[in-house]
Amino acid sequence: MYKQINYYGTTLFLCLIIYLARLVLTEIFEDESLRVDEWLEQNDLADYKKLFRDYGISTLSGCGSPDHLDRLPELPAADEKRLRRAAHVLQQRLVLRQWLSTHRLQHAYSKLLSLDVSSLEDVYWLEDSTTRHVLDPKDFGAWSAARQSLPTGKEALQTLKSDLWSTVVKNSKHQDAWTWGGMLVVSVSVCGLVTLAAMTQPSLAPEAKHSLLQYVTGKYLYAPSCKVEWGWEEPQQVGETMCFTVLCFQRNGQPYPICDTDDLAVSITHGTRKITAVMELGSDDPAQANTARVKFTVRTAGVYTISVTIGGVPTCGSPYRRSFCAGGVCARASRVARPLAALVWAAGHARALHVQPRDIYDNPAPLDASGQEGFSIAITPVGGEVDKELSSSATFVYDAVNQRVTMTLTFPRAGIFRAAVYYDGGLLLNGEFDCIVLTASDTATVQRNISSKRHNICYEARLLSGGKPRRVLCCISPKQFIVKDYILKFIPKRITSFRLCPSTKLILAPTPEGSGPGGEFTLDDGIQPPLEMVSPERDLIAATFTQLLIANCGGEDTFKNKQEFFYSEVRKAHARHAHDKVALRVARADLLRSSLKATRHFSLADWCKSFDVSFQGEQGVDWGGVRREWFSLVCGQLFDSRFGLFVSFNDSPTGLVHPNPHRPPHLKLKYFELAGKLVGKCLYESALGGSYRQLVRARLTRSFLAQIIGLRVHYKYFEQDDPELYLSKIKYVLETDLDAPDAAELYWAEEEYDHTGRLLYTHDLVPNGASIRVNNATKLQYVDALAQWRLAGRCRLETDAFLRGLTLLVPDHLLAIFDENELELLVCGTGELAVGDWRAHALLAGGGRDWQRLLAWFWAALNAFTPAERARLLQFTTGCSQLPPGGFQELNPRFQITAAPTFGALPTAHTCFNQLCLPDYDSYDQLVHALLWAINEGGEGFGMI
Secondary structure (H helix, E strand, O other): OOOHHHHHHHHHHHHHHHHHHHHHHHHHHHHHHHHHHHHHHHOHHHHHHHHHOOOOOOOOOOOOOOOHHHOOOOHHHHHHOOOOOOHHHHHHHHHHHHHHHHOOOOOHHHOOOOOOOHHHHHHHHHHHHHHHHHHHHHHHHHHHHHHHHHOHHHHHHHHHEEEHHHHHHHHHHHHHHHHHHHHHHHHHHHHOOHHHHHHHOOOOOOOOOHHHHHHHHHHOOHHHHHHEEEOOOOOOOOOOOEEEEEEEEEEOOOOOOOOOHHHHHEEEEEEOOOEEEEEEEEOHHHHHHOOEEEEEEEEEEEEEEEEEOOOEEOOOOOOOOEEEEEEOOOOOOOOEEEOOOOOEEEEEOOEEEEEOOOOOOOOOOOOOOOOHHOOOOOOEOOOOOOOOOHHOOOEEEEOOOOOEEEEEEEEEEEOEEEEEEEEEEEEEEEEEEEEEEEEEEHHHHHHHHHHHHOEEEEEEEEEEOOOOOEEEEEOOOOOOEEEEEEEEEOEEEEEEEEEEEOOEEEEEOOOOOOOOOOOOEEEEEOOOOOOHHHOOHHHHHHHHHHHHHHHHHHOOOOHHHHHHHHHHHHHHHHOOOOOEEEEEEEOOOHHHOOOOOOHHOOHHHHHEEEEEEEEEEEEEEOOHHHHEEEEEEHHHHHOOOOOOEEOOOHHOOOOOEEEOOOOOOOHHHHHHHHHHHHHHHHHHHHHHHHHHOOOOOOEEOHHHHHHOOOOOHHHHHHHHHHHHHHHHHHHHHOOOOOOOOOOOOOEEEEEEEOOOOOOOEEOOOOHHHHHHHHOOOOOHHHHHHHHHHHHOOOOHHHHHHHHHHHHHHOOHHHHHHHHHHHHHHEEEEEOOOHHHHHHHHOOOEEOOOHHHHHHHHHHHHHHHOOOHHHHHHHHHHHHHHHOOOOOHHHOOOOOEEEEEEOOOOEEEEOOOOEEEEEEEEOOOHHHHHHHHHHHHHHOOOOOOO
């Protein structure tokens, strides 16, 4: 009985010791967790406390570790940016504290923070006179020695910081082990063999995942014992779905059945981009219960970093580096490096063009010695058949260093030819273009005319359209193509003019054999009636037009090249104006009026200067932040529909804004001119690059953007700009038989009503239009005329005022090289489109396992897209690359994804409803290819002939 009581007493004493140890450990763990919660609250991230606990980030060192943060799911862009910035600051502070600890100055940490010293770099700039007043005199000698021991080189300092951070992480990881070791010693010394029995019980700390007996015998998941098996050989081509297997083992080498609670994390990165991966844990086969299969897809060639961790501890060999190479040449992705317009040749002279072979995902595709033989060219005289002899004379040579093919072509005779470049029978992306071949004398004439400073190049022609044919004079300058008539057969008078930009097409007609030099051509800009003319100097006119157009547009026809050319030309246009500072004092309470007053007398040179902005009644020095805030606030008010300068059509839910033809009386045209100047200023500052870059956060209508670049407004713009009118009237006119007896009577007039429904006036779309009925033969002309009035004519004064301000800083011929979508990307940028926010507020219409699989592919593809591709997709679906200030939550109607009743077709969109229709596909690769093809369709630039 006495022995039994003694045994029970010993057991109770052991339990008491273990209970007290648990209380101490729990307090330690909770204290560290409270520090993490406090850090999150200080950085306005308190909403993510539970997320950090769920992902096992319970220490400050874990909060400051990028590897730990990479395991978190994608956060909204603003929170992600704030979290990364706070983690960087925290890491710097922990490194500083560790550095102080190594020099036994850890008690000075809080005093240094009071001096705004939070990193080792700050230590350099802290003066000794300041430190003497803060530190104890006995510590000053140690501080001076420690400060002098800091390396002066940037690389050496970075190495020291890396070593200190490694020490911080190791101390954090081993803290629990030391605590448990002390507990074990106490238990053994007190209870002897009874402690061994307790080793079979679960550990008492809530963070422990295995018992002490498991720890001793090694029967627990141990990350360094885990291995990775790759399912491919290096280098692997991009585009295919890759799969690798993680084999999980215990510390003693036995297989470990992996499950969701084991915190297995995989991070795949390429540079700064994260790649979405899909993970499958375990298997129905018990022999493969220790396997985890990871699948992912890459589209960009290069070296990828794959990090595999378990509980934050890397597996054996992690992180890994795997190389992916480009796929085979794809004709529809390869392109010819050429300008927007036709090319001008000199007969008998060879000219080289560069062909850039690309794979299906736009990676430079390398070729072997025989790969260049896949390229071919077909050359056809205008109006004739393929000239096989001329086509076979072209040569293709592969340049392995620059990864491009040099195509050399010679035309033996003058004329107009159409060339088409193929690879394995497939036409290249922009491989079809026109060649204007001139004789040596004509080539010299064109070059002499273009290089002349007079810019009054004139050619004679006969005008065929508009009545009786008559002799006219065609005058071409870098900005205009002017057609002049003759008064009394020798005094020229202007008939009309066309802007020299890609939207103006010069169309050449086939020349019959034996008809002599020259031929017919047509000028059409989509705004005014086309002009048909004939001239013996037609080829000279076309060559001069082309050369000047290339000089205006420059480079190749990709958006990146257009943007670089645009910025270069804007810088050249204002090179003589110094970018000095000019003071701008405004009132925050009356921002627009005070800004207009402050800039009222600014000259062009003043607008080219850097604004030094200050708000009345506020202190602060403008180092760029105040200027950016002023730009953002002013543009936000100018383009806000609540202000009244720009409004949405009929309170359209899409929120796209357009100049307000019924603006309040106090909003004069000078406000539109100010808006144009600010947009021009933003473009000019962006051309300077760096910290000067400015973007305009505005959701402008497509029709207004089209007017800025000089395009004609037509009825198709209604679908995006005024979806209510498009659905209620335009579709009815287009789909209804207006000649039927029961059809509604429609006349060439538009009635204007106020907000109460009272008729204000009736506008005739054509002379006496109120009495002319629309029929089937004229309904297309009617809806176009309606668009030109509602989208352009009503707000002509406002648009002209805006363009006056814009062209003060940006020449209009430079804006004309872009289309509407490209202009919006140039002015507004791509914005921050967080996939998490996109996914959280998207409406989904579909069901079934196949639909869920398609959605998973779609979100994975969206994660892999570049910011520009995401902006294009948003633009394709909603008609605008910009979101409302509140993100996808404020998008009205909400972004919708519906299942299309087709298979393998291109995705379609209904911008009226912000709706994307996704067909079904066989694979993820097909979906990505179809999405990219759909969002980039029609964005390949302009042709000329």
